[in-house]
Amino acid sequence: MTPYIPLFVIGGYLIGLLILGLVSNMFFRGTSGDYFVASRSIGPFMLLMSVFGTTMTAFALVGSTGKAYTTGIGVYGLMASWSGLIHSACFFLVGIKLWAIGKRYGYTTQCQFFRDRFESPALGYMLFPVLVALIIPYLLIGLLGAGAVVRGLTIKMFPHVFASTNGAIPPWLTGLVVCGVVLTYVFVGGVRSTAWANTFQTLVFMLTGVIAFFMIAKALGGPSAATRIVGEHSDKHSLLMRNGHIGRWQFFTYLFVPLSVGMFPHLFQHWLTARSAKTFRLTVIFHPICIMIVWVPCILIGVWAAGKGLVPPPGANQNAILGVAVKRLVASPWLAGLLTAGILAAIMSSLDSQFMCVGSMFTNDIAIRLCGSQSLSDRQKLNLARGFVVFVVVVTYLISLVTTKHIFDLAVWCFSGYAALFPIVLAAVYWKRATGSAVIAAVSVTVVVWAFLFKQSGYGGEYLLFSHWFDETDGIMPVAVIIMACFLTLVVVSWMTSPPSAQTVSKFFPDFKKEQATKQ
Amino acid sequence: MNSPNQAAKFIWLLAVVLFVLHQDYWWWSDQSIVFGFLPIGLAYHAIYSLLAAVLWALAVKFVWPTAWETWADEKDQERPRH
Known part of the structure; x- marks a missing residue:
């Protein structure tokens, strides 16, 4: 009985989630507007939790621990501290404007907004497959993470069933x-x-993350002893420093990766659910702190696991190290189950938003555009959304059965794709002169450059450019080059093509002083 | 701060300073431990995250985009062309 307790805890947690879904259904108003943007009624705390939970996926827990296990404490600076600065900048500088425009004109998806802003129906059809294609590796990270953690936790549990x-x-x-x-x-x-x-x-995984940290630290003789062991077992390139693991240019050019939040379609949808602009305040301020609360323990667990000499099970890679650490170092099976449920919570809190937005985009950007809004009932719209989500999930699931990539590296490629498109959303809200033709050209260039470099990396491995200019561990992150290609194309083609109409400019760039004077 | 413009400049300046401070090359090969268990390179970046929160708290207080908020809440909404 005892060995199966963690599974019972996880099963109980999953059932609890289903009950929560059913309870929330009692508040469902039955309209597509309520289904897609919750009638724009979400308050500050829930927005913070849902935006943070959506942003932190298997990448943050499973991926960061696995990466720290091999690369050391510098992983925090690569992603977490840059994200604290840049994510909130995106929320503040871009998110609030998008929320305001979305609310004012009733947008539900990115494609609707871009199509109107850049006066190009074709742009919507072009962006849709790109955004969906990039979301697949993102979903994949979740499935790989969940599989790896449960595998690490349940080794030797069913020797006859899963030999x-x-x-x-x-x-x-x-x-x-x-x-x-x-x-x-x-x-x-x-x-x-x-x-x-x-x-x-999000509350579950933040809480269980902190509990896991203290439980694992206790099993290793306390945090001080755990860190000391890492130092004692290190060669000249200790995991307690960056030297030998991360290059300086690599460290710097990682800054472009967190810009992806500006183009995540699922985050765009979460922004639109906000009740008011003030709802964003809590998210903008506390997002960096939430990142710190989750990432610092994960990084330490990763380096401690390496110091302790823990290894992934045969046939698994570093993705499994968090599950192994929980199984080996947390004595109570109840707690081990709870901690694993917490890890799954982080993974599922991203998957749900991604599922949701994929369905919204298909319904609003493809089905309604092609069939007309009036010809589809609300019920049909919801069913179309659900059908497409199932299709994408099946495709992702099948890919997850054959891929063995490291979560961290695969996630960085996914984020790099979205980040490379960031100049488009920035131009949409800050540069009146940006044109639809330029955006189409910029998206095309981005796709080509990203695909080429992704292939060069071995389809999702760690890859640095211009390494021959630097020492053996250094180089430029591919995202820096891709984003530059997008940016230059956008600027050059915009200047070569006719500017947007005055009507569009006034629609998306309101003159507040003039409006105020008119009212008076 | 006397005016929104001054506040905005100050916030931007802080953001640039924080941006530069991310490149803490001075800890690159340092394995010192602080608080008994935190490697200095990790502790620095954890504090950096706290400073980022302070920066955005100042931005929210002093340069909040009130005009956009008011504009969005106005009732005379145009409908999208979709």
Whole structure:
């Protein structure tokens, strides 16, 4: 009985989530507007939790721990501290404007906004496949993370049933269960259900993360002893410093990666759920602190696991190290189950938003555009959204069965794609002269350059450019080059083409002084 | 701060300073431990995250985009062309 307790805890947690989805359904107003943007009624705390929970995926917990296990404490500076500065900058400088424009004109998806802002119906059709294609690796990270953690936790639990994974629950089964649970509560309650589940799950994974940190530290003789062991077992390139693991240019050019939040379609949708602009205040201020609360323990657990000499199970890679650490170092099976449920919470709190937005985009940007809004009932719109989500999830699930990539590196490639498109959203709200033709050209160039470099990396591995200019561990992050290509194309083609109409400019760049004078 | 413009300049200046401070090359090979368990390179960046929160708290207080907020809340909404 005792060995299976962690699984019972995880099962109980998943059932609790389903119940939460059903309860949120009682508040569902039955309209597509409520399903897609919760009738723009989400308050400050729930926005903070849902935006943070959505941003922190398997990448933040499983990926960061695995990366710190091999690369050391510098992983925090690569992603977490840059993200604290840059994510909030995106929320403040871009998110609030997008929320205001979205509310004023009734937008639900990015493509609707870009299509109107850049006066180009073709742009919507062009952006849709790009955004969906980039979301697939993002979903993949979640499935890989969930599979790896549960595998690490359940080694030798079912030796006769799952002999090929050394008795552990295989990733294909974990992926199936996680997808089933998330799809159910997303379908039941839409984005409100997603926001509720996000809030709950974010609180769970932040709390369990801190508990895991203290439990693992205690098992290693306390935080001081755990860190000391890492130092004692280090060669000349200790995991307690960056030298030998991370290059200086690599460290600097990682700054472009967090710009991805400006173009995440699921985050765009969460912004639109905000009740008012003031709702953003809590998110803008506390997002960096929430990142710190989650990432510092994960990084330390990663380097401590290396110092302790823990290794991933046979056939698994560093993605599994967090699950292994929980299993080996947390004595109580109840706590081990709770901690694993917390890790799954972080993963599912991103998957749900991504599922939700994929459905919204398909319905609003493709189905309604092609069929006309009047020809589809609200019920048909919801069913179309759900059908497309299932299609994308099935595709992602099948890819997850054959890929063995490291979560951290794969995530960075996914984020790099979105980040490279950031100049477009920045221009949309700050540069009146940006044109639709330029955006189409910029998206095309971005796709080509990203695809080329992604192939060069071995389809999702760690890859640095111009390494021959630097020492053996240094180089430029590909995202820096891709974003520059997008930016230059956008600027050059905008100047070569006719500017947007005065009507469009006045629609998206309101003259507040003039409006004030008119009212008086 | 006497005017919104001054406040905005001050916030931008702080943002640039924070941007530069991210490149803490001086800790690159330093394995010192602070508070008994935190490597100095990690402790520095954890504090950096706190400073980022302070920066954005100042931005929210002094340069909040009130005009956009008011504009969005106005009732005479145009409908999108979709």
